[in-house]
Amino acid sequence: MSTNRIAERDAIQAARQRLLAGTPARSTGALTVVQLAAEAGVKQWVLTHKHPDLRKEFEAAQESVNGIPAAFQTLPVKVDDLEAANKRLREHNSELTERNEIYPQVIHALTSELAELRRVRTLPSNVRRLPTDTTASPQT
Incomplete structure (x- = not known):
């Protein structure tokens, strides 16, 4: 795996954690794929096409909290x-x-x-x- 791809994955995973914790740094904080991409600083297609496993993990986590970040529960x-x-x-x-x-x-x-x-x-x-x-x- 290339260094760029690893950096994207790390950014997406860190963004997912921030969104689920309710502490966004670059997005509105909404638990959507669009906001996950914005939070990670990547294009949406990078998330959906290059890292669909991370998108699916995020969607599963999103469903487990009913679409509401922990900070807003x-x-x-x-x-x-x-x-x-x-x-x-x-x-x-x-x-x-x-x-x-x-x-x-x-x-x-x-x-x-x-x-x-x-x-x-x-x-x-x-x-x-x-x-x-x-x-x-x-x-x-």
Whole structure:
């Protein structure tokens, strides 16, 4: 076997390991023959015609991991967790939005009631006026 052919095989095998590990250096990381060739730095025909045994090994490995590199095997679980957290945050946001819509109504009602009490000049025993100092000069 020529030195060039041995170098191609070594490059393809190293590329296969990187793709399956989810650590691509020259490709998108997808587990396809096209990306294997790109990762190895060889033309696709070199992989499919000169080294069909390596292509078949890669395809077998690809099937054994369901086409998902090892580094990305946990992503579906993480996505589910993030979607659940997002749902909880949206529900909490809706609750806070409802509260914020009620607060102006409560403030208005209390302000109106206080204005009426001031108009009448009588305050209930559980309400006291805040002290006001009319003799103090404004601070600069």
